[in-house]
Amino acid sequence: MDSLILRGGNPLEGEIPISGSKNATLPLLAAALLAPGFYRFSNVPKLKDVRTMSNLLRILGAKVDEVDHELLIDTSHATHVEAPYELVKTMRASFYVLGALLGRHGEARVSLPGGCAWGPRPVDLHLKGLEALGAKLDLDAGYVVASALPLRGATFEFGISSVGASCNVLMAAVRAEGTTVLKNIALEPEVTQLANFLNRMGAKISGIGTRDLTIQGVAHLQPADAAMIPDRIETGSYICAVGMTTGKVRLTNTDPHELPSVIDKARQAGLTIETGADWISVERRGGALSAFDITTDTYPGFPTDLQAPFMALATLAEGQSRITATIYTDRFTHVAELARLGAQIHMDGNSAVVTGVPKLTGAPVMSTDLRASVCLVLAGLVAQR
Numbered sequence: 144m145d146s147l148i149l150r151g152g153n154p155l156e157g158e159i160p161i162s163g164s165k166n167a168t169l170p171l172l173a174a175a176l177l178a179p180g181f182y183r184f185s186n187v188p189k190l191k192d193v194r195t196m197s198n199l200l201r202i203l204g205a206k207v208d209e210v211d212h213e214l215l216i217d218t219s220h221a222t223h224v225e226a227p228y229e230l231v232k233t234m235r236a237s238f239y240v241l242g243a244l245l246g247r248h249g250e251a252r253v254s255l256p257g258g259c260a261w262g263p264r265p266v267d268l269h270l271k272g273l274e275a276l277g278a279k280l281d282l283d284a285g286y287v288v289a290s291a292l293p294l295r296g297a298t299f300e301f302g303i304s305s306v307g308a309s310c311n312v313l314m315a316a317v318r319a320e321g322t323t324v325l326k327n328i329a330l331e332p333e334v335t336q337l338a339n340f341l342n343r344m345g346a347k348i349s350g351i352g353t354r355d356l357t358i359q360g361v362a363h364l365q366p367a368d369a370a371m372i373p374d375r376i377e378t379g380s381y382i383c384a385v386g387m388t389t390g391k392v393r394l395t396n397t398d399p400h401e402l403p404s405v406i407d408k409a410r411q412a413g414l415t416i417e418t419g420a421d422w423i424s425v426e427r428r429g430g431a432l433s434a435f436d437i438t439t440d441t442y443p444g445f446p447t448d449l450q451a452p453f454m455a456l457a458t459l460a461e462g463q464s465r466i467t468a469t470i471y472t473d474r475f476t477h478v479a480e481l482a483r484l485g486a487q488i489h490m491d492g493n494s495a496v497v498t499g500v501p502k503l504t505g506a507p508v509m510s511t512d513l514r515a516s517v518c519l520v521l522a523g524l525v526a527q528r
């Protein structure tokens with residue numbers, strides 16, 4: 144069990160280059176299974192989840208070498224089709240290989256991912272979409288056993304906007320015979336990057352950036368290189384950090400256009416934010432933070448992954464902030480931990496009502512998922528003894 148010890152109270156000053164996006168890297172690693180050959184991915188973040196996905200590709204027969212912030216991938220011999228439970232249970236995005244394995248081999252045996260730190264996370268949309276493309280799916284001892292020889296184009300509408308299901312089904316659709324229309328595709332930038340990458344591999348996807356994609360299936364795809372888009376959630380987390388500690392920080396190698404709702408909310412809270420093509424300057428000098436309301440939504444709405452970091456900010460904002468979760472209505476494991484630091488929060492259904500306090504006080508706390516961990520680190524940056 145790793146732990147961090149933080150001594151709060153210092154303003155943040157300086158410049159931070161933002162990493163490549165974790166949630167853009169993971170689907171692209173799965174997509175590299177679709178065509179045998181050599182891929183070079185750059186601006187890749189050095190993260191456990193990326194190493195986990197790289198290990199999964201190795202289990203499936205690929206070679207993956209990490210050189211600084213690049214991944215050199217060779218899927219020429221990625222002929223295995225089983226993604227084991229021991230690995231998939233540690234990282235849900237491993238489930239994305241299902242669509243790619245079906246697209247390349249016409250068969251797959253992938254463990255169901257199970258739940259996560261804050262509750263159940265179903266994959267029914269992934270499975271319904273693949274079945275719409277003609278996949279035959281069975282459940283065997285916790286594994287999805289899939290076959291599709293061949294995949295056939297179809298029209299499928301996602302009942303709700305799902306990043307993962309959009310990625311998984313799209314990676315199968317590009318190899319399905321005929322025309323596929325996918326309706327209500329997720330608009331998150333990570334899905335858009337995947338669609339553009341698949342087209343660079345020779346797929347024929349149109350409508351990218353809209354809710355409806357039309358895909359002409361192709362018989363062959365070829366490898367392509369990619370540079371990961373900036374991590375918008377990391378960007379938003381650093382914006383919160385400056386809001387909590389005061390100071391001035393310039394975030395570079397990022398894209399302010401990826402997080403319009405986040406910048407608006409930070410300005411509402413009282414932060415001074417200037418932006419350029421690939422940079423964001425965040426400043427807070429003295430002065431009280433102002434309370435704000437958030438309702439999480441699918442892109443371009445306020446991202447669920449920044450709900451917890453912004454709740455940390457709200458704990459110090461004058462007045463009452465209301466933070467409502469609509470994507471995951473139970474993603475509040477950080478509330479009880481923030482209360483241990485002196486935060487005043489009460490739950491009202493799927494809303495957290497946060498009453499600002501003058502200060503937080505240091506204490507041992509337990510983190511659960513990645514974003515709840517960020518929330519508690521942010522609180523630790525300002526908590527006093």
Ligand code: EPZ
Nearest residue numbers: 166236264265266267268269305306307308448470471513
């Ligand atoms: C992606 O998860 C992200 N993960 C999550 O980030 C992010 O919170 C989430 O999208 C929402 O933006 C990666 O990109 C690797 P969804 P994903 O399918 O794809 C429901 C992080 O911290 N749903 O868009 O699993 C689901 O329960 C992680 O980086 C179904 O009902 O999320 C949720 O309510 C955490 N059936 C909603 O859709 C399905 O088959 C959106 O989930 C699939 C999803």
